[in-house]
Amino acid sequence: MNALSNKEQLLDRENAHSVGLLQNPFNAQGSSGAFPGLPEHLSFVKSVPARPGTPTLNPWKDGGKFPDGxxxxxxxxxxxxxxxxSDSIKDVVDTDHPILSEAAKHFFAERQGKRFRPTIVMLMAKATAPNPKEHRSGPVYEKQAELGQITEMIHVASLIHDDVLDEADTRRGGESVHKLYSNKVAVIAGDYLLARASVVLARLENTEVTEIMSTALESLVQGEIMQIKTGEDDLLDMMTYLRxxxxxxASLICDACKSCAILAGHAAxxxxxxxxxEYGYHLGLSYQIIDDVLDFTGASDVLGKPAMADVSLGLSTAPVLYAAESIAELKPMIRRKFKQEGDVEKTLRFVLQSDGIERAKSLALFHAQRAVNAICRLPESEERNALISLAHMVLSRKS
Structure with missing residues (x-):
């Protein structure tokens, strides 16, 4: 059994736990008394084991106030x-062929965003340092900075390939690479980024990290195949959605986080x-679930992509799956991947009429809180607390 298969078994058990807690979050055990201001259906959060003093995320209270400290x-x-x-990555992916170089650098020039994944890697580098309180003002180790580059190159390559497969015209508010150049150039540019990421990964000279990050690449491919080839019955399955x-x-984020700790000198x-x-795993799932919520609640000019894009592609996400539990008419639409005329519009209406969005947000909160519980096992430092802030921001983000 390979490393990915072994991890999948562990993840299935973890996902089954979260789905079990959230089958009916409106009737979760306990009351919201321990968390003043939380809706009743979010009270399950307190059942998640946490060390004393671990902050409780509550993005819907007090105007989205961050946890203390x-x-x-x-x-x-x-x-x-x-x-x-960005300049460092552009140097890494520079090539003599002007078109390929331009296409590969496209995401590292304009509309680069906040560099969410590299930020996680840099903060994790300092939070897992042998003495984070002393190390927090010092530099990130060079190999950890290179890990940040590797993570971002893999992520961007996956976006370029996704846009080709999904025939998406826009990304981050601008034209996608395949629209600017061509499908062939976009595919080659994505492949080139993965090749360059592999070169930098080899330079780390750490076999454990090489295996972990290579598994992340394998996982991305498996996820894409699952999206394309999911059977009709599995389209209605929450466990399949979480996998x-x-x-x-989540795989790229959690593998990068673990690799970062190993490069800090910790055993695997x-x-x-x-x-x-664990932090990366739960944060990554929370991020994706909120992304799927925003597909229903966000404006296209804020998201940088068309609203309802997932449903238009035939994808059933957490808000839809939860809505389908109470609205039977959704199930045949999910099975036919919303291909009949009017399916997309009906799905939007049904999801907004149901508790699908609130329950999806509950699921995202569950995983974000688990991320916080995990990171609080590290010694306290500014960087560790900043990783808690990122979990809060994932829940409250608008794009």
Missing amino acids: CPEDPFALVKEELSPF KSYHKT DSEEANAAE
Whole structure:
């Protein structure tokens, strides 16, 4: 059994736990008394084991106030490390062929966003340092900075390939690579980024990290195949949705987090590496679930892509699956991947009429809180608290 198969068994058990808790979050055990201001159906959060003093996320209270002691701008703590980031990547992917070079650098020029994944890597580098309180003002290790580059190159390559497969015209508010150049150039540009990421990965000279990050690549491919080839019955299965979300989104984040801890000098089976991996796993799932919620609630000009894009592609996400539990008419539409005229519009109406969005947000909160519980197993530091802030921001984000 390979490393990915073994991990999938563990993830299935974890996902089954979260789905079991959330089958009916409106009737979750306990009351919201421990968390003043929380809706009743979010009370299950307190049943998640946590160390004393672990912050409780509550993005819907007090205008989205951050947990005590956690910075409102976690990106500021690694601003110095991220400042040369885009230029460094552009140097890595530079090639003599002008079209390929231009296409590969497209995402590292304009509309680059906040560099969410590299920020996680940089913060994790400092949070897992042997003595984070002393190390927090020091530099990130060079190999950890290179890991941030590897993670972002893999992520961008997956976006380029996704846009070709989905025939998406826009990405991050601008034209997608295949629209600017061609499908062939886009595919080659994505492949080239993966090749360059592999070269930088080899330079780390760490076999454990190489295996972990290679598994992340394998996982991305599995997630794409799951999205394309999911059977009719599996389209209605929440576990299948969570597995696919892990492969397509969470796997890269959790594997990068664990690799970062290993590059800090921790053993692969250490408490620090496990805490980092669990944080990345839960944060990645929470991020994807909120992304799927925003497909129904966000405006296209804010999202940087058309609203209802997932449903238009035939994808059934958490809000739809939860809505289908109470609205039977949704199930045949899910099975036929919303291909009949009017299916997309009906799905939007049914989801908004149901508790699908609230229950999906509950699921995202569950995983974000688990991410916080995991990272709080590390010694307290500014960077650890900034990672808690990122979990809060994932829940409250608008795009």
